[in-house]
Amino acid sequence: MVVYIRGLWIIAIAFWSVLGERSEKGSNKLESRVSQLLEWNSRRSVITLSSDKFNAYVRSKPRNYSSVVMFTALKPGRGCSICKDAYDEYQIVANSWRYSNDYSSKLFFIMVDIDEDGVDAFQQLHITTAPTYFHFPPLGKRKPEDQYDVSRNSYQAEPLTKWVVERTGVPAWIFVMISGQMWNNIRGPPFAHKDPHTGATVSIGLVLLTFIRYLHCVYLHHRCIWLR
Numbered sequence: 001m002v003v004y005i006r007g008l009w010i011i012a013i014a015f016w017s018v019l020g021e022r023s024e025k026g027s028n029k030l031e032s033r034v035s036q037l038l039e040w041n042s043r044r045s046v047i048t049l050s051s052d053k054f055n056a057y058v059r060s061k062p063r064n065y066s067s068v069v070m071f072t073a074l075k076p077g078r079g080c081s082i083c084k085d086a087y088d089e090y091q092i093v094a095n096s097w098r099y100s101n102d103y104s105s106k107l108f109f110i111m112v113d114i115d116e117d118g119v120d121a122f123q124q125l126h127i128t129t130a131p132t133y134f135h136f137p138p139l140g141k142r143k144p145e146d147q148y149d150v151s152r153n154s155y156q157a158e159p160l161t162k163w164v165v166e167r168t169g170v171p172a173w174i175f176v177m178i179s180g181q182m183w184n185n186i187r188g189p190p191f192a193h194k195d196p197h198t199g200a201t202v203s204i205g206l207v208l209l210t211f212i213r214y215l216h217c218v219y220l221h222h223r224c225i226w227l228r
């Protein structure tokens, strides 16, 4: 009996130390995950992840950030004719977030390509068509609305951004939508600044802004889309 009780104690102690270690690891991991994501994000607005990394960075808990994930199949052999366009649009959204004044570790734009070790991730979520978009909230379960309805809303940057803002609760950001290359050259949203009192992104005089926008759009021969 004594031996038996001692045995129980050892098991209990072992159990607690494992639990303790795990929770400590959990919080360490969050910090290192966030800094790893920020590091990747400093180089690319859209972070491409394999299935393993998808599980480690998007699905593991605890989390304090939202992930928007585009599941896609860019390899030409897959025959996804819209995937390339969808990728360009997604990049526009990710870039405009990445270089907005509201950018923080609250939201990351991720991509999982079925041909870049993405098969498992596709299977886990029962994804059979590409592109498919999911939002993974920081807390709680995913809701039906956390899957973007591509057929109803299209993969264009504007409706996609509206959905992202709605799902993640990040402030709607004012942005000029231009190519990724151009963003890399500019490194920052050109015509917006933060109001020091409210913290909201505000624009410098609507008339002036409209004029600059116009010139800017004409100059770049590109689309400009503003939210709100």
Ligand SMILES: *[C@@H]1O[C@H](CO)[C@@H](O)[C@H](O)[C@H]1NC(C)=O
Pocket (backbone or CB within 6 Å): 030, 031, 034, 064, 065, 104, 105, 106
């Ligand atoms: C999330 O947690 C990490 C680690 O504690 C912290 O560095 C980061 O600022 C937090 N992010 C947000 C959006 O609160």
